[in-house]
Amino acid sequence: METVSASCVIEGATAVPRQDRHQGASVRLVQPRASVRAKRMEETPCVSVAGLSRSFGAGCDYCADPAAPLERNRCPKCGTVHAVRNVDFELYPGEIVGVVGESGSGKSTLMQCMYFDQEASSGEILVQPYDGGARNILELSSQEKRRIRNTVFGMVYQNPYLGLRMDYSSLSNIAEQMIASGDRSVSHMRSRGEELLGQVNIPAVRATDPPRTFSGGMQQRVQIAKALSNNPPVLLLDEVTTGLDLSVQANVLDLILQIRRDFNVSMLVVSHDLGVIRMLADRTFVMLDGRVIEEGLTDQILEDPQHAYTQQLVYSLL
Numbered sequence: 001m002e003t004v005s006a007s008c009v010i011e012g013a014t015a016v017p018r019q020d021r022h023q024g025a026s027v028r029l030v031q032p033r034a035s036v037r038a039k040r041m042e043e044t045p046c047v048s049v050a051g052l053s054r055s056f057g058a059g060c061d062y063c064a065d066p067a068a069p070l071e072r073n074r075c076p077k078c079g080t081v082h083a084v085r086n087v088d089f090e091l092y093p094g095e096i097v098g099v100v101g102e103s104g105s106g107k108s109t110l111m112q113c114m115y116f117d118q119e120a121s122s123g124e125i126l127v128q129p130y131d132g133g134a135r136n137i138l139e140l141s142s143q144e145k146r147r148i149r150n151t152v153f154g155m156v157y158q159n160p161y162l163g164l165r166m167d168y169s170s171l172s173n174i175a176e177q178m179i180a181s182g183d184r185s186v187s188h189m190r191s192r193g194e195e196l197l198g199q200v201n202i203p204a205v206r207a208t209d210p211p212r213t214f215s216g217g218m219q220q221r222v223q224i225a226k227a228l229s230n231n232p233p234v235l236l237l238d239e240v241t242t243g244l245d246l247s248v249q250a251n252v253l254d255l256i257l258q259i260r261r262d263f264n265v266s267m268l269v270v271s272h273d274l275g276v277i278r279m280l281a282d283r284t285f286v287m288l289d290g291r292v293i294e295e296g297l298t299d300q301i302l303e304d305p306q307h308a309y310t311q312q313l314v315y316s317l318l
């Protein structure tokens with residue numbers, strides 16, 4: 001695997017050598033420019049993730065060592081799959097962070113651990129809007145986790161069947177989310193639902209139709225409306241445009257940017273498509289076999305990718 005010379009420094013950014021033990025090659029993380037870093041240090045992150053891991057299998061002494069080489073993400077000794085391995089990142093208020101990587105690199109698992117759809121094996125997640133970031137949310141009771149799901153995070157799944165009840169009306173889908181966060185006013189739920197569906201361009205006459213009767217793009221937009229219904233400070237978006245045709249994709253991407261402008265929501269956007277990340281993300285990290293192999297400002301990643309895998313991804317865009 002080709003590595004980049006240590007003298008190659010991006011304008012205003014520092015390239016930090018790191019050993020990629022999994023690939024046996026040198027990898028460098030591209031850190032944000034000093035001015036961005038200084039600004040960020042003054043702010044408190046909305047979400048801080050440290051050492052997050054998720055494995056499938058019992059593990060063994062060999063793969064307990066984070067430096068142990070694996071066969072992709074699988075332990076050659078015991079067969080445990082390390083879907084997410086020791087991932088760290090921070091998400092700041094109003095920021096969009098992209099997570100890019102090929103199929104099976106661990107992107108969805110990472111997001112599902114944050115949303116408690118899956119149980120993380122280890123790690124820490126601190127969430128400022130919940131309790132000032134005082135406690136590791138992975139260690140909270142199931143009741144508190146439910147509260148976080150209902151008040152802090154809005155989730156949009158790649159597969160709308162996971163995020164919507166296809167036989168309920170679109171308004172009922174939104175109302176269900178609002179009830180989960182404690183709203184009991186039918187008139188408020190109706191007016192808020194209509195407002196949100198209008199904002200995501202679902203015609204008013206379709207508000208009482210079930211999403212089963214909608215196109216893929218419309219279903220994604222109803223999911224987005226539902227995810228926004230409790231005014232969550234953080235949106236988690238998993239491959240929201242995959243499978244949509246190009247013009248519908250463009251509408252959904254515009255909508256996401258508009259939501260950021262209007263509501264200043266922080267977003268974690270998972271995609272295997274660097275084109276989507278390019279449009280949306282301020283910062284990006286690249287995952288391969290469960291690990292983060294490169295991270296930095298999206299422009300830097302696109303203009304001067306450091307890792308051979310990222311280079312391959314970027315050049316495939318050209």
Ligand SMILES: Nc1ncnc2c1ncn2[C@@H]1O[C@H](COP(=O)(O)OP(=O)(O)OP(=O)(O)O)[C@@H](O)[C@H]1O
Nearest residue numbers: 056073081083102103104105106107108109110272
């Ligand atoms: N229940 C499971 N049991 C065993 N392995 C699993 C399980 N769920 C996921 N994995 C493995 O975890 C790894 C990461 O999967 P994940 O779905 O997070 O990848 P991804 O990057 O989101 O891929 P895609 O873009 O295709 O959705 C894969 O190797 C997958 O096979």
